[in-house]
Amino acid sequence: MAYHVIEGNVVGKKEKIGIVCARFNEFIVSKLLGGAIDGLVRHGISEENIDVAWVPGAFEIPLICEKMVKTGKYDAVIALGTVIRGSTSHYDYVCNEVSKGVAQVGLQAGIPVMFGILTTENIEQAIERAGTKAGNKGYDCAVSAIEMINLIKAIEK
Numbered sequence: 001m002a003y004h005v006i007e008g009n010v011v012g013k014k015e016k017i018g019i020v021c022a023r024f025n026e027f028i029v030s031k032l033l034g035g036a037i038d039g040l041v042r043h044g045i046s047e048e049n050i051d052v053a054w055v056p057g058a059f060e061i062p063l064i065c066e067k068m069v070k071t072g073k074y075d076a077v078i079a080l081g082t083v084i085r086g087s088t089s090h091y092d093y094v095c096n097e098v099s100k101g102v103a104q105v106g107l108q109a110g111i112p113v114m115f116g117i118l119t120t121e122n123i124e125q126a127i128e129r130a131g132t133k134a135g136n137k138g139y140d141c142a143v144s145a146i147e148m149i150n151l152i153k154a155i156e157k
């Protein structure tokens, strides 16, 4: 192979992870959280190195992600929430702002800030992505967080 490949493995060690959860639609978000913790622990992260912060709704997630990042205590932050369309345009504003906000925090952070927020048309779609037939978005974000931590280490060494 003439070119070099830089990639991150999914082996966690002593890294510290912050998770920000929205309480709105907690029935779903709690499943995302369980999946995220399962993914982290099964890939080597100790539960004692995981902090979970709860916010009222997805709109508040970016601010607390930023607060966690600025502590300098975490190797990655995972945002978990569930936004389900209602009968007004409120859904669009919440989704737009939370996605922009999390992305903005991530670009400024220097550490991975993972977007584990479901944005669905209905409850069924959310359930499918919180541990049923479409997997668990929380688990996926957890494993990707470890990959990103190790990728950054590989690039910076």
Ligand SMILES: Nc1c(NC[C@H](O)[C@H](O)[C@H](O)CO)[nH]c(=O)[nH]c1=O
Pocket: 022, 023, 024, 025, 056, 057, 058, 059, 060, 081, 082, 083, 084, 085, 094
């Ligand atoms: N409708 C959903 C919300 N709405 C609440 C907002 O996120 C926010 O907490 C409120 O506007 C006060 O600032 N939040 C969700 O997480 N999911 C929803 O479906």
Ligand SMILES: CC(=O)[C@@H](O)COP(=O)(O)O
Pocket: 083, 084, 085, 086, 087, 088, 089, 090, 091, 092, 094
């Ligand atoms: C995503 C939301 O904010 C939504 O649940 C609010 O519902 P509605 O648009 O019917 O007020």
